[in-house]
Amino acid sequence: MKIKSLTPELLVENVQVTIEFYEKILGFKIKLSVPQEKPFFVVMIKDDIEIMLYARQNFEDEIDELKFLKTGGTFMIYFKVLDIEEFYKTIKEKAEIIQKLHDTEYGSKEFIIKDNNGYFLGFFQDV
Secondary structure (H helix, E strand, C coil), X not given: CCXXXXXXXXXXXXXXXXXXXXXXXXXXEEEEEECCCCCCEEEEEECCEEEEEEEHHHHXXXXXXXXXXXXXXXXXXXXXXXXXXHHHHHHCCCCEEEEEEEECCCCEEEEEEECCCCCEEEEEEEC
């Protein structure tokens, strides 16, 4: 088996509010919206990265066990970026910073934010 990419699909409480977060804070754009008006599912893209957002109510209709799970905070998504210091400067006043920009023991510089649904998003650059 050869894996070519990974696209996280996030259970979200409010798709429109989450779209705005990913567009305004992180610079993502909508690639696919179902339906076009008031979507319950969207694929967002930035550069070579895709994220799917799925409204909790609709996702629960497909997977019943999701009714019992809390949204966000159970795993982290890490994005490898270029010029992390500049990116940190542009985002630190717009998003909730969970961990400030710092150097790690394993050779990267990184920081972590929380999105509007409680998911932790990490950003790193190899040093």
